[in-house]
Amino acid sequence: MVFLGVDPGLQYSGFGVAKKEGPRILLLDFGYLYMPSTKSIPERIEIFYNHFVTLVQKHQVKTVILETPFLGKNAQNFLKLGYLRGILYLIANQRQLKIIEFTPRQVKLALTGHGGASKEQVARVVQKLFPKLTVPKKADVTDALAVTLCGVWKSNQL
Amino acid sequence: MVFLGVDPGLQYSGFGVAKKEGPRILLLDFGYLYMPSTKSIPERIEIFYNHFVTLVQKHQVKTVILETPFLGKNAQNFLKLGYLRGILYLIANQRQLKIIEFTPRQVKLALTGHGGASKEQVARVVQKLFPKLTVPKKADVTDALAVTLCGVWKSNQL
Numbered sequence: 001m002v003f004l005g006v007d008p009g010l011q012y013s014g015f016g017v018a019k020k021e022g023p024r025i026l027l028l029d030f031g032y033l034y035m036p037s038t039k040s041i042p043e044r045i046e047i048f049y050n051h052f053v054t055l056v057q058k059h060q061v062k063t064v065i066l067e068t069p070f071l072g073k074n075a076q077n078f079l080k081l082g083y084l085r086g087i088l089y090l091i092a093n094q095r096q097l098k099i100i101e102f103t104p105r106q107v108k109l110a111l112t113g114h115g116g117a118s119k120e121q122v123a124r125v126v127q128k129l130f131p132k133l134t135v136p137k138k139a140d141v142t143d144a145l146a147v148t149l150c151g152v153w154k155s156n157q158l
Numbered sequence: 159m160v161f162l163g164v165d166p167g168l169q170y171s172g173f174g175v176a177k178k179e180g181p182r183i184l185l186l187d188f189g190y191l192y193m194p195s196t197k198s199i200p201e202r203i204e205i206f207y208n209h210f211v212t213l214v215q216k217h218q219v220k221t222v223i224l225e226t227p228f229l230g231k232n233a234q235n236f237l238k239l240g241y242l243r244g245i246l247y248l249i250a251n252q253r254q255l256k257i258i259e260f261t262p263r264q265v266k267l268a269l270t271g272h273g274g275a276s277k278e279q280v281a282r283v284v285q286k287l288f289p290k291l292t293v294p295k296k297a298d299v300t301d302a303l304a305v306t307l308c309g310v311w312k313s314n315q316l
Contacts, residue, residue, distance in 0.1 A: 040251075041247060042247040042248070042250050042251035042257060043251055045244055045247045045248050045251060046248055046251040046252060049248055069237065070233075071229075071233040071236075071237075075228075075229040075233075075236070078229075078233065078236065078237060078240070079227065079229075079236060079237070079239070079240040079243070080240065081237070081240065082236075082237040082238065082239065082240015082241050082243070082244060083240050083241070083243060083244030083247060084244060085237070085240070085241055085244070086203055086240060086241030086242060086243070086244035086245050087244050087245070087248060089199060089200040089203045089241060090200070090203050090204055090207055090245060090248075092200050093200035093201055093203060093204040094204060099200060
């Protein structure tokens with residue numbers, strides 16, 4: 001069972017790919033996709049689509065894990081996040097992948113035991129679980145890894 | 159030049175396909191895509207993608223016309239609308255189509271001469287312009303036709 005956790009964004013999208021082998025969790029891949037703001041939204045959407053189609057094929061991903069977004073201060077950013085989520089749903093249905101979603105609170109709770117944990121506390125747990133992991137350059141990567149881990153753990157209980 | 163106007167929705171998506179031939183506007187196709195709520199969101203997104211890819215190919219569409227959405231009472235519906243817009247952007251970039259967007263006010267103004275016109279006033283103008291058109295079953299179709307017409311007219315000025 002291979003899991004892909006994504007923290008989508010129109011500029012930086014973090015991702016983590018993990019495999020469950022008995023009690024162990026192997027981290028197969030992680031990083032971020034950068035899409036410069038000089039590119040148009042439709043261009044970025046196709047780059048995003050192609051990137052994740054390739055990643056899903058390469059690692060034979062079976063489950064996609066996402067965090068439920070909440071409306072922030074900027075409604076247009078919320079809508080644009082919808083564009084990328086729509087693309088992930090499309091890929092999931094085209095490749096017959098399962099989709100699991102968690103609220104930010106569920107992710108924090110699963111990782112730290114506390115639903116109101118800070119981003120730093122979550123990052124520390126991710127770092128502890130993968131000690132060989134060099135500190136990711138972008139917080140988006142840590143966020144995606146947290147979502148990935150939450151999905152791998154919860155999938156046992158689902 | 160073939161134009162596709164879309165009024166996307168997770169249950170009903172209206173569309174109109176029109177061609178400009180000199181001073182005339184030919185209506186090539188119109189209707190709506192119905193996606194029952196018994197289907198999952200990822201399933202509906204793939205149906206939507208396949209439907210519009212087929213429509214674009216069939217009519218050799220060169221331009222997609224959309225209405226800018228505004229956040230209503232339901233933030234989750236707004237996000238879901240984003241899923242479908244993301245799919246249309248993907249298709250547009252994959253097929254090298256141009257995208258034009260108008261605010262609801264611009265569409266109403268173009269059709270009726272009044273930015274605050276009611277849906278009924280807009281529908282009456284659409285009906286007058288295409289007298290052979292039987293009254294569409296769904297308002298989504300009329301909305302999509304209004305967006306299409308607005309795009310065809312404005313494209314001369316752009």
